[in-house]
Amino acid sequence: MPAHPADGVGPAGPAPSARHVPGLAQDLRGMVRFHAVEQDADAILRRRVAELLGAATSTRGSSDADAAVAIHVGRLCPRCGSAAHGRPWARVADLATSIGVSLSRSGPHLATAVRADGPIGVDIEEIRAVTSRWDEALVAHPSELGLATTALEQARMWTRKEAVLKALGTGLAVAMVQVDLLEHQVVDVPAPQGFVAAVALDGPRRLGGGGPDVGSVG
Numbered sequence: 153m154p155a156h157p158a159d160g161v162g163p164a165g166p167a168p169s170a171r172h173v174p175g176l177a178q179d180l181r182g183m184v185r186f187h188a189v190e191q192d193a194d195a196i197l198r199r200r201v202a203e204l205l206g207a208a209t210s211t212r213g214s215s216d217a218d219a220a221v222a223i224h225v226g227r228l229c230p231r232c233g234s235a236a237h238g239r240p241w242a243r244v245a246d247l248a249t250s251i252g253v254s255l256s257r258s259g260p261h262l263a264t265a266v267r268a269d270g271p272i273g274v275d276i277e278e279i280r281a282v283t284s285r286w287d288e289a290l291v292a293h294p295s296e297l298g299l300a301t302t303a304l305e306q307a308r309m310w311t312r313k314e315a316v317l318k319a320l321g322t323g324l325a326v327a328m329v330q331v332d333l334l335e336h337q338v339v340d341v342p343a344p345q346g347f348v349a350a351v352a353l354d355g356p357r358r359l360g361g362g363g364p365d366v367g368s369v370g
Contacts, residue, residue: 177339180337180339180341180351180353181339181341181342181351183265183266183267183272183351184263184264184265184274184341184349184351185200185263185264185265186261186262186263186276186343186344186349187261187262187263187264188260188261188262189257189259189260189261189262191262193240193255193262193264194225194226196262196264197225197240197242197253197255197264197266198223198225198242200253200264200266201223201225201242201244201251201253201266202223204251204266204267204268205244205247205251205268222244222245222246222247223242223243223244223245224242224243224244224245225240225241225242225243225253226240226241227239227240227241228241239318239321239323240253240254240255241253242266250268250269250270251266251267251268252265252266252267252268252269252270252271252272252319252354253265253266253267253272254271254272254273254274254315254318254319254351255274256274256275256276256314256318256349257276258276258277258278258281258347259278259347261276261343261344261347263275263276263341263349265351267353270353270354271319271320271321271353271354272318272319272351272352272353272354273314273315273316273317273318273319273320273351273352273353273354274315274318274341274349274350274351274352275310275311275312275314275315275318275349275350276311276343276347276348276349277307277310277311277314277347277348277349278307278346278347279303279304279307279346279347279348280303280346282303282306282307282310282311282348283303283306283307286306286310288300289329290327290328290329291306291309291310291313291328291329292309292328292329293329293330293331293332293333294329295332295334296309296332296333304348307348308340308348308350309333310328311340311348311349311350312333312338312340312350312352313328313331313333314328314350315338315350315351315352316331316333316336316338316352317331318352319336319352319353319354320354321354336352336353337352337353338350338351338352338353339351339352
């Protein structure tokens with residue numbers, strides 16, 4: 153299937169208080185892909201998980217088709233327990249590997265993120281849509297007040313926070329103002345024109361000898 157024409161284009165770069173860690177940023181951005189919003193999100197997730205686990209499934213003698221059949225995806229709402237909506241999940245039959253998956257839709261675009269060994273969160277937003285509902289008092293952590301003054305900066309802050317909350321598994325049940333982006337592993341992703349996107353891992357940024365010191369990476 154041909155790549156979505158929006159792949160790899162659009163604004164991307166540092167924003168206020170960003171820490172630039174090229175290696176990590178490249179790894180995280182590689183976990184995200186864009187698709188047309190009308191495509192089957194579950195089918196895309198199954199295909200992406202199969203690609204991610206290709207080496208593991210091949211060692212078991214499984215074909216790509218067999219691997220796709222063994223992959224199950226769904227939704228689970230942390231609030232009401234419904235399987236009709238909520239956080240997406242993926243499981244692979246007879247494989248202990250933990251797979252993190254995330255989805256986001258905005259306008260004609262669908263963003264997917266897939267990661268082995270841990271949760272992940274992705275968000276895509278139209279810049280002008282964020283501007284129309286922007287309220288710094290509802291979005292910015294006290295340490296971030298005054299950092300997002302342009303429409304692009306505001307949209308980037310918004311998408312980073314949604315990506316973090318998805319990675320943590322809370323969604324907007326936790327207020328954006330409670331999220332200090334410098335405490336999380338989150339990067340901007342090149343997005344279609346007029347949109348911004350971000351991807352985040354669960355957990356706080358790594359400090360000291362635990363790996364790169366990562367905050368909000370442009």
